[in-house]
Amino acid sequence: MSTWHEYIEDHGSAPEWPYPILYEKETVIQSDVLVVGGGVAGSHAAIAAAKQGVRVAIAETGNLKRSGSGGVGVDHWHAACTNPCSKVTPLDYTEAVMESMHGYSNGIARYITCKESWDTLLECEEMGVQIRDEDDEFKGAEFRDDETKLMFGYDYQNRHILRIWGHNLKPLLYYEMKRLGVVMCNRIVITSLLTEGGRQGARVVGATGVNMRTGEFVIFQARATIIASGGAGRLFSFAPEMTAAAAMSTMNSAGTGHAIGWNAGAELVLMEQTGPGRLSGYGYAPYSMGNAHNTYHGVSMVDSNGKEVPWVDAYGRELKTIEERFLPARDQKFHLGPGIGISMYAEPYRSSDLARDLPERIRNGEFQLPLYTDMTHLSEMERRCLFGMMIGNEGKTRIPIYDTLTKAGFDPDKDMLQAPVMAPEAYQHSNFWGGPPIPHLRSLSGGGFLVDWNLRTSLEGLYAAGTSPVFGAGCHGESHTMGRYAARKAAAYAKTCAEPVLDRKQVAAEKSRAYQPIRQSKRGAGWKELNHAIARVMQDYCGKYKNEPILQRGLSLLRDLRENEGAAAFAPNPHELGRMLECFSLITLGELVMHASLARKCSNTYLDFHRIDYPQMDPPEWAKHIPLRQEDGKIRMRELPLDFHLRAPYAPAYEENYQAANKQEVLGHA
Amino acid sequence: MPDKVYMLPNSPAPNKGMNFDAMRCNGCNQCVEVCPTDVMMPNPVKKTMPIVLYPEECWFCGACVEECERDAIRMTQPVGQTISVNWLRKETGEYFRLGMKNPPPPNLRPPSGEKRRRRRV
Numbered sequence: 145m146s147t148w149h150e151y152i153e154d155h156g157s158a159p160e161w162p163y164p165i166l167y168e169k170e171t172v173i174q175s176d177v178l179v180v181g182g183g184v185a186g187s188h189a190a191i192a193a194a195k196q197g198v199r200v201a202i203a204e205t206g207n208l209k210r211s212g213s214g215g216v217g218v219d220h221w222h223a224a225c226t227n228p229c230s231k232v233t234p235l236d237y238t239e240a241v242m243e244s245m246h247g248y249s250n251g252i253a254r255y256i257t258c259k260e261s262w263d264t265l266l267e268c269e270e271m272g273v274q275i276r277d278e279d280d281e282f283k284g285a286e287f288r289d290d291e292t293k294l295m296f297g298y299d300y301q302n303r304h305i306l307r308i309w310g311h312n313l314k315p316l317l318y319y320e321m322k323r324l325g326v327v328m329c330n331r332i333v334i335t336s337l338l339t340e341g342g343r344q345g346a347r348v349v350g351a352t353g354v355n356m357r358t359g360e361f362v363i364f365q366a367r368a369t370i371i372a373s374g375g376a377g378r379l380f381s382f383a384p385e386m387t388a389a390a391a392m393s394t395m396n397s398a399g400t401g402h403a404i405g406w407n408a409g410a411e412l413v414l415m416e417q418t419g420p421g422r423l424s425g426y427g428y429a430p431y432s433m434g435n436a437h438n439t440y441h442g443v444s445m446v447d448s449n450g451k452e453v454p455w456v457d458a459y460g461r462e463l464k465t466i467e468e469r470f471l472p473a474r475d476q477k478f479h480l481g482p483g484i485g486i487s488m489y490a491e492p493y494r495s496s497d498l499a500r501d502l503p504e505r506i507r508n509g510e511f512q513l514p515l516y517t518d519m520t521h522l523s524e525m526e527r528r529c530l531f532g533m534m535i536g537n538e539g540k541t542r543i544p545i546y547d548t549l550t551k552a553g554f555d556p557d558k559d560m561l562q563a564p565v566m567a568p569e570a571y572q573h574s575n576f577w578g579g580p581p582i583p584h585l586r587s588l589s590g591g592g593f594l595v596d597w598n599l600r601t602s603l604e605g606l607y608a609a610g611t612s613p614v615f616g617a618g619c620h621g622e623s624h625t626m627g628r629y630a631a632r633k634a635a636a637y638a639k640t641c642a643e644p645v646l647d648r649k650q651v652a653a654e655k656s657r658a659y660q661p662i663r664q665s666k667r668g669a670g671w672k673e674l675n676h677a678i679a680r681v682m683q684d685y686c687g688k689y690k691n692e693p694i695l696q697r698g699l700s701l702l703r704d705l706r707e708n709e710g711a712a713a714f715a716p717n718p719h720e721l722g723r724m725l726e727c728f729s730l731i732t733l734g735e736l737v738m739h740a741s742l743a744r745k746c747s748n749t750y751l752d753f754h755r756i757d758y759p760q761m762d763p764p765e766w767a768k769h770i771p772l773r774q775e776d777g778k779i780r781m782r783e784l785p786l787d788f789h790l791r792a793p794y795a796p797a798y799e800e801n802y803q804a805a806n807k808q809e810v811l812g813h814a
Numbered sequence: 815m816p817d818k819v820y821m822l823p824n825s826p827a828p829n830k831g832m833n834f835d836a837m838r839c840n841g842c843n844q845c846v847e848v849c850p851t852d853v854m855m856p857n858p859v860k861k862t863m864p865i866v867l868y869p870e871e872c873w874f875c876g877a878c879v880e881e882c883e884r885d886a887i888r889m890t891q892p893v894g895q896t897i898s899v900n901w902l903r904k905e906t907g908e909y910f911r912l913g914m915k916n917p918p919p920p921n922l923r924p925p926s927g928e929k930r931r932r933r934r935v
Contacts, residue, residue: 146834146863149822159865162856206850210877215850274927281926309927311880331852356852384870385826389895395851395871429874429891432899516902528926536925543876543889546925553910553918554901562900719852719868 161717166360167662170655173327175201176638177631178366180334180351181401183212184620185610186372187317188264189627189634193370194324196635201327201364203353205396205722208328209318213374213393214620216539218310219439220297221275221621222484223254224262225304229289229296232304232478234258235798240480244490246750247767247786248414249590250616252597255798256629257622264625265306271316274309285525286467295529298441298495299479300470307529311537331356333722334400335658335729337369337408337606342650345409345775347604349644352654356722359662361655365646367638368605370630371593372623373401375612379730379737380421380586380686382672382679387425390577392540398726399733401613405593406736411602411773413784414615415591415740417751418686419487420581427564427579431541432549434517434563436498437575438482439534439541442469444521445498445574446560447511452521453502458494466522469496485611485618487589488750498574506568515571516560524557531556584683590616590751591740594771594784597794597805599630602773605641607634633805661715661724668714671724677705678730686738691757695738702738706731736772743770743781830890831872832879834863838886845878845887854878 151159177193179186182204190202204211225234238254269275276293277283287296287307295307321328332353340346350365376399377391384395406412436443444466445453455463457473472478473496480486480493489495505511519527536546554561563576570580592615593601593608600607609630611617617626661668669677685698710728715721744751746758746766769784785791795801831853832845841861846854851871854864863886866872879887896913903910903918910918 146832147825147830147866147869149825151857151865152822153818153820159855159858162858206852207848209848210875210881211850216875216877216880279927311925311927386894388870388872389874389892391873394873394875428898429895432895518904520904532923533926537927540873540875542925543879544874544891547876547879548889548891548912549899550921550923552912552914553920555921555923558905559901559903559910562902564898 163357163718165718166355166358167659169360170363171360172363172365173201173329174365175199175327176367177201177634178203178351178364178369180369180371180404181373181610182206182208182328183372183374183610183623184214184314184317185623185627186212186370187314187321187627188624189370189372189609189631190326191317191320191324192628192631193635194321194326196632198635198638199327201329201366202321203329203332203334203351203362203364205331205333205356206394207330208321210314211396212314213397214539214623215314216311217537217542218313218620219307219534219538221261221265221306221308222481222619223258223304223622224265224306225258226262227294227304227306228292229294229303231302236477237304237480238798240477240490240493241484241486244480244488244493245486245616248417248616248750249486250595250614251787251789251798252595253599253614253617253622253626255802256599257618257625259802260629261621261625264628265308265621267628268313268316268624271320273313273316275306282525282529285529287470287526287529298470298481299472301472302478304478305481307533309533309537311542329362332362333725334373334404335725336654337404338646338650339408340645340647342647344407344777345603345773348408348606349646351404352651352658354658354718354722354725356719359718359721361658363646363651365644367641367644368607368634370607370609370627370634371401371405371601371613372608372610372627373613374610375399376402376588376730376733377424378675378679378726379588379733380418380679380682381424381426382675389425390427390429391425392430395723398729399588400726400729402592402736403729403732405601405606405613406732406774408603408606409774410606411594411771412592412615412736412740413594413769413771414751415588415737415772416744416753417588417590418586418737419589419752421585421587424585424587426582426585428577429540429544430577431535431538432545433577434515434561435574435576436517437573439538440517440530441482441495442466442522442526443530444518445515445563446518447513447515449512451511453511453515454499455496456499457496458489458491460500462499463496483619484622485590485616487752502571503568506571514565515563517563518560519556520558527556584687586682586687588737591737592617597789597801598633599626600633605637605644658725660711661713661721664712664714666714666716668712669709671713671715671720671727674705674710674713674724674727675730677709678702678727678734681705682734682737686734686741688752689754689756690741691755692742695742699735699738702731702734739779740770740772743772826869830892831866831869831874833888833890835886835888836863838884839863840884844881844883848877848881850875850877
């Protein structure tokens, strides 16, 4: 007996809510640094801030021990340019990213992560994360350095991407936070940022939240705040009954950080950038099906007659050997590697891949479906590394895939894993488990807070860390690294800033808003119904093809949802109240995406952005950022060059800026 | 045949999320504590396995399975997922799938790093 239905049948009545109901009760938590969001970025931020000797509080929607997109493990670590075996410099890497994205990425975040991601990983090692092949399981492998015992992924020549055994990384961060005395607040849905005098655009002095188990109202008073929240998987796609097993983000990903920052008056940028919603969950469980992407990079795909699909290099030249799939091709510098938060790769940095005309060759009968991933073609060590190490350590694959498949008898030494059976065009991208692309499903991609060389946002007292809150920022290791960096800056600020003063009127207004859903008639819509409606508006009015009338209509429908169905929506318990408040954040986020889409009056290849009323692709006068913020509830926008991070007031070179931003700190250490 | 039939809403299929082994579970609620999305609630009957209240919020990460010291939880993926995961044994040409009736014997090889993990514990 473990389902609700079984309980009812056994007891004849519904179980009472198991936690005390504390609606309206206020708890004030004071700290020097508050971290909003406790995934890997937030947790590492909390640790780094605590090490600076300040008082730290961290607020998390789930439970800090295993929550966040990286909470159940990780198998590789990008941009470790300063590891002793790397042949890629931070500058090479950063410029490769910026060149690939034609400037529409974040040079600051990339350079910072390249400089510090290896140090951050060493810190993880100190906490107990295994980052070296100490058991000599892979001794002599091409992807291993026998002296340091480090293991490399994707580009065995340049060695800047490390394979690690990160399945228990999050619990280890958790124990470290505990050891350092971080005040850990679980099950808190953050609803707003508090500002000096309650003014939009003023210094951030804390935040408010509601406990999802008790309904208690939590007021955080902080000298500095770091936003380290997640993405917004629920914004464009909401059908958890169908998609949860295959989705790459949890229910907690509600764009809360973006929404509260926007409402507080912070500047956000690139929010108009969306991509195909390949990971929205309408496909198959991540890495559960035959494919040749990311973790499965370099694997052989065969058709139902055993005929192998060729691999090609970035220039379309067929590769002769398996080894070449892991090495830069002739004329290439290095491979950036998959899954670093960019949608395009310039040829000198692009990984090898399956033949790009595969859909055509399936259509004309050269390859017979279904296709299979045949790991037996790989060397024994390569195969063990792919399945035993990477699948065995990555989040959402250790238990759902490794454990589940091996218990069911799957053996990568003997078996071929079938790829999904799809229309030929769906084989264009080698991430087959994502399923066929669904045209009206998009996902946010790259937008976030505009940050400076201190990872500070446009608001005093507010910093951002992690690949969702910071625009154009990367993947797992980058999140840790930014968390660690932003925390040092936030802690330094907290040591010298004035005492934060809360505005009681602002707190009271927010409290009243937060409890609105428990005061409504039970006839009001529930949070799931509201979430469905939000996703529907986003799909219909903010899809791949946009124009002014569609976006304006979408904005008015979102406002209507908030003022009509949203205002009357009902939450029967603290859990549903929390989810409902997240829906309100989603509405705000949807508005922000639409405003940003209205602001860019052109179409753009690199942002996969299509204005059917401005069909010209990439007009040079629109090659710029358009940061947006709110002031007294009005939208304010400005223009910013794509290379703003290398222009006044900053220095013209990356290293110079990095040194300038970290000079004081170095002196402080000495 | 059930002896009594109740009026109940549809089961929240296809998600069941997890299955508890009643003999192993001691109702410690550690899984309830760590679940990132609060899918489970403590059972009012003490020392009994939790109630899966919000199965559709489970994102199948395996945190509960990893956390359970008594190995009492099995991840139960939706049938739409298990029916999809098929594999072919190269030597024999046999077809297998997740959730099949007479599965092949389990592959007992632990993931890489497991040896070290045990040593540390």
